[in-house]
Amino acid sequence: MNSTAPQPQPAGAPEPQDQDTFYAARKKLQVRSTTGVFATWRWALVWFTQLLYYGLPWLQWNDRQAVLFHLTERKFYVFGWVFWPQDVFYLAILLIISAYALFFFTAIAGRLWCGYACPQTVYTEIFMWIEEKIEGDRNARIKLDKSPLNARKLGLRGTKYAIWALVALWTGFTFVAYFSPVDELLQSAASFSFGPWELFWILFYGAFTYLFAGHLREQVCKYMCPYARFQGVMFDPDTLVITYDEDRGEPRGARKKGSDYKAAGKGDCIDCGICVQVCPTGIDIRQGLQYECIGCAACIDACDQVMDKMQYPRGLIRYSTENAMKKHWGMRExxxxxxxxxxxxxxxxxxxxxxxxxxxxxxxxxxxVDIIRDRASLATELSDGNIQNVYRLQVMNMTEAPRSFDLRVTGMDGAEIRGETRVDVPAATTQAVTLQVVVPPSSGRPGANHLYFEVNATDDASVAAREETTFLMPH
Incomplete structure (x- = not known):
């Protein structure tokens, strides 16, 4: 029978390591706040994006919400424009622009989007700011984590979670306000009579904001966001990324301020670890470029402050490229x-x-203008010998003012519209009108003939449409 007791190891042999697993237990990060040029830029983007996001639903334009994707009416209002489902072409162009903008800026300077404007980054910054204001700085939060559960800890954590929840719910409410008029949402909120889909999306969006920005944080960037995985294909040795100058910084080590560290064989890095403490994903930039790095440049701000205190030149950690580090290029190159x-x-x-x-x-x-020929009566011979076809016109007025349009037909000799030749269309509305078109029997050959509807605005000659259809003549 084999023994399961551990076998003795030879003297000097390395300690046996734990077996690798696919799952790494999360170590909670308490990120240290920092100030500096890049921190200022990050907060400027936080203010800009959130003023835009929270403010747009409240802006008014032509007595309606300035930006509203009204799913019920199937109309998208964007300031002076009214877009319809038929305008999906513009959405496709906008998505292509977004994709190429991501490729362009990533190829130039890495994960700028992630570090400065991604909603995950923005809301994490907001939630961490709230956390710091309530629980204190990094050291205070670490101490609070280790402290036993008591009234003070419950009060601080409860206050923090409550404020996070309010911010998250307001974020979800604002999201829905882009798809349902905000004044109707406010009335629903006052009586708590939201529609089922409105309530679902407020809670769904709010819950994920709370979860991602409050608790998961770096886990989203490291494991859930696909961009972290495929960013490498958009990088090359000339892409600007956050880099640690190993030639200048190594060998790292502690020293007294003002000491002759060069004589001691040390580099500029004092191994303080602050660059790791300020990193929102908890990486050590001194180990080289890693896919977890979101390019926020917090480590640059922190390291520059340490260099200032030690009276060393700034830039031990900086934006540079792989080729520039190898070849010692200046900014011009x-x-x-x-x-x-x-x-x-x-x-x-x-x-x-x-x-x-x-x-x-x-x-x-x-x-x-859309034309649909009545297929129930393909061609009718009238008592006067003329041939009649029936059409249904959909006239779409894409402005926010009512308009009148004159209708006429061309393409066949003697073709005319029987009945009303003017249609009034309210603002931002589609008006359907049924028209009977008659032609003399000698106007065309048996079968399908080309016919054109011309629609002209009565108040502006430049607003016109000419649509082709077919006129059927009996055999």
Whole structure:
């Protein structure tokens, strides 16, 4: 029978290591706050994005919400524009622009989106700021984590969670306000009579904001966000990334301020660990570029402050490129290589799509006409010998003012509309009208003939549409 007792190891043999697993237990991070140039930029983006996000639903335009994706009416209001489901082309162009913007800026300077404008980063910054104001700085929070559960700890944690929940619910409410008019939502909130889908999305969006920004934090960036995994294919040796100058910093070690550390064989890094403490994903940038790095540059701000205190030059941790670090380039050489063929191609495509979108919006017609021929009565011979076809016109007024349109037909000799030839269409509305078109029997050949409907606004000659259809003549 074999013994399961551990076997003795030879003297000097390395200690046996634990077996690798697919799951790593999370070590809670208490991130140290920092100040500096890049921290200022991050907070500027926090203010900008959140003023935009929370403020847009409250802006008014033409006596309605300035930005409203009204799913019930199937209309998207964006300031002076009214978009319909038929305008999905513009959404496709916008998505292409977003994709190429991501490629372009990532190829130039890495994960700028992640570090400064991603909602996960923005709301994590907000939630961490609330946490610091209530529970104190990093050391105070670590001490609170280790303390036993008591009235003070319950009070602090309860207050923090309550404020997080309020921010998250207001974020969910604002999200729904982009799809349901905000004044109707306020009335529903006052009586707590939300529709089932409104309530679902307020709670769903709010719950995930609370969970991601309050508790998961770096786990989202490291394990849930796909961008962290495929960013490597968009990087190359000339991409600006946050780098640690190993030649200057190593060998690292503690020393007294003012000491001759060069004579002691030490580099500029004093091994204080502050660059790790301020990192929102808990990595050590001194180990090189890692996929967990979101490019927030908090370590740059922290290291620069330490360098100032030690009276060393700034830039031990800085934005640079792999080639620049190897070849000791200056900023001029770095900028020259940043604008390389790859970024020029991305930038050119991005600029082309932006111009195409701007041109499309500038020349977008405010009138659209759809024609459906009545298939129940393909062709009717009238008592006077003329041939009649029946059509249903959908006249879409894409402006926010009522308009009248004149209707006429061309393409066949003697073709005319029997009945009303003018249609009034309210603002931002589609008006359906049934028309009988008659032609003399000698106007066309048996079978399908080309016929054109011309629709013209009575108040603006430039607003016109000409749509082709077929007129059936009996055999």
């Amino acid at each position: 770095i900028l020259v290589h940043v604008m390389r063929p790859r970024t020029l191609v991305y930038g050119g495509i991005l600029a082309a799509f932006c111009v195409a979108l701007a041109w499309g919006l500038a020349t977008r017609s405010t009138l659209r």
